[in-house]
Amino acid sequence: MNAIIIEDETAAVSSLKAILEHNNVIDISVIAELESIEESVSWFKSHPHPDIIFMDIHLADGSAFKIFEQVEIGSPVVFTTAYDEYALQAFQVSSIDYLLKPVTQTSLERALNKLRLFDPEERKAHIQNTNSTIQNRHTVKSLLIMLADKFYPLPVEDILYFYTSNEKVTAYTSDGKTHPVDRTLDTLNEQLDEKIFFRANRQFIISRKAIKDIDLWFGSRLSVNLTLPVPERIIISKTKTPVFKKWILLEEG
Structure with a gap:
């Protein structure tokens, strides 16, 4: 299974890759490491989408949710964050999972088990729900x-x-x-x-x-x-x- 990591902290990328390599649920190969909204949008527009995405929410150039506003994401997403806030809980219903940093072997394998239980139709519905939810957000007035x-x-x-x-x-x-x-x-x-x-x-x-x-x-x-x-x-x-x-x-x- 191919994966990409969207994360702007080098240490967090290295840690997540190490955990992915030693997980006991699914064999995963990380095919790309992206650091920003701009780089991610460009990558999605020019590459086949992976089987799963691990996405930090707070990137150097803004909120990762803005990626969904610029490109249609065709993969399940696991959000990672250092913050446990109500806004993130709202997105939990349409993502595979969100993991609090530092990501642990247990929390990551929990997310991968959720992914493994999805049949093709459920996975498609999840992806559509994620895109629809994020693209329909309204800015606060x-x-x-x-x-x-x-x-x-x-x-x-x-x-x-x-x-x-x-x-x-x-x-x-x-x-x-x-x-x-x-x-x-x-x-x-x-x-x-x-x-x-x-x-x-x-x-x-x-x-x-x-x-x-x-x-x-x-x-x-x-x-x-x-x-x-x-x-x-x-x-x-x-x-x-x-x-x-x-x-x-x-x-x-």
């Missing part, structure tokens, strides 16, 4: 904010950036106010419009309209300056810099 004993809707278009600290996420709006958000940056990154918002690093998601200018930074990195004060400097890593440059040149619409 507003967030429900809880303050004391009241709730209020906050339009996403008014938010200039999200910042996380001490496991708390705050939205900063154009009127200078702050709003506590009951979602992680990882969840928000999956739900926000990628043309408008960019996951700068582990602390920030920034809006295109909030960007004032950009400085070159040490080590081939970038420092992003916004139109309003921020709790700490916003640094774009060397790995994310090409993705950010491409994003900043995109036109909304």
Whole structure:
């Protein structure tokens, strides 16, 4: 059985390959290792699809779910992630499984046993369900904010950036106010419009309209300056810099 791995962490790829090689369920040969959304989409458009895909959800250039929005995937998928969030649970019904990192022999063999039990028609239905579910996702237009004993809707278009600290996420709006958000940056990154918002690093998601200018930074990195004060400097890593440059040149619409 042929497999591909979509993962941007070298250590995670090596670990998964080692476990696959020694699993006791199915003989698996890894035929490709892909690191990004862009590379994966290109690969799927030019190669026969494998028997199974192991896909990390959080890649350097965005959420792996965006791959499904650009190409029809013809293989069962096992998602891998370091985060156990409700958004991922929703996708569990249409994927073979999702495995929390670090992936273990037991969890991987559980996923492979699920795959082995599928007959051809069930596998086809699973693939169609996965593609349909992900392609029909809608981006969030507003967030429900809880303050004391009241709730209020906050339009996403008014938010200039999200910042996380001490496991708390705050939205900063154009009127200078702050709003506590009951979602992680990882969840928000999956739900926000990628043309408008960019996951700068582990602390920030920034809006295109909030960007004032950009400085070159040490080590081939970038420092992003916004139109309003921020709790700490916003640094774009060397790995994310090409993705950010491409994003900043995109036109909304």
